[in-house]
Amino acid sequence: MILSGQRDIVAAYVASKIRHQEPFITGYEALGAIDRDGRLIGGFVYSEHRPFDGGGSVAICAAGERDWLSRGNLRVFLGLYPFQQLGCHRIQALIARSNRRARHVIERLGFINEGTLREGLGPKRDAVVYRLLRHESRWFKETER
Numbered sequence: 001m002i003l004s005g006q007r008d009i010v011a012a013y014v015a016s017k018i019r020h021q022e023p024f025i026t027g028y029e030a031l032g033a034i035d036r037d038g039r040l041i042g043g044f045v046y047s048e049h050r051p052f053d054g055g056g057s058v059a060i061c062a063a064g065e066r067d068w069l070s071r072g073n074l075r076v077f078l079g080l081y082p083f084q085q086l087g088c089h090r091i092q093a094l095i096a097r098s099n100r101r102a103r104h105v106i107e108r109l110g111f112i113n114e115g116t117l118r119e120g121l122g123p124k125r126d127a128v129v130y131r132l133l134r135h136e137s138r139w140f141k142e143t144e145r
Contacts, residue, residue: 002032002033002076003031003040003043004031006030007030009032009040010030010044011023011024011043011045014063018061019096020096020122020125021061027047028045030046031046031076033069033073041068042064043062044060044081045061046059046082047059047061048092051086051087055087056088057089058082058090074139075140078091078110078132078140079141080140084140089133089134090131090132090133090134091131092129093106093129094120094128095128096127096128097116097127097128098126109139110132110138110139112136113130116129
């Protein structure tokens with residue numbers, strides 16, 4: 001199930017799960033995933049939302065327990081919310097180059113590697129830039145556009 005309206009709780013949870021992640025302070029929204037017992041098991045933080053004519057872009061940061069991403073949750077997290085609710089045409093994510101597991105997951109979700117930002121996450125911490133465009137997303141069906 002999706003948890004909304006609790007952005008600070010979800011953002012704190014996501015930040016606590018990501019090594020070297022600073023707490024989110026302002027300018028973000030967050031959605032969480034909860035299990036049947038109502039326990040928070042994962043979340044997406046949306047920041048740097050930049051609307052412009054014909055769409056917009058938003059950056060994401062996500063973390064959760066193993067197997068927290070159901071197809072239904074992904075449809076909301078990577079489809080309905082960023083593309084329909086925010087009206088974006090692009091989602092962007094920065095992932096530590098050393099985090100092979102997260103990079104593998106995001107690639108399986110359909111994100112495209114756009115390159116490496118040298119020391120993009122701090123000294124000696126390279127970041128890989130990933131993107132998912134609205135028309136490329138399998139999480140946002142044509143009938144919802």
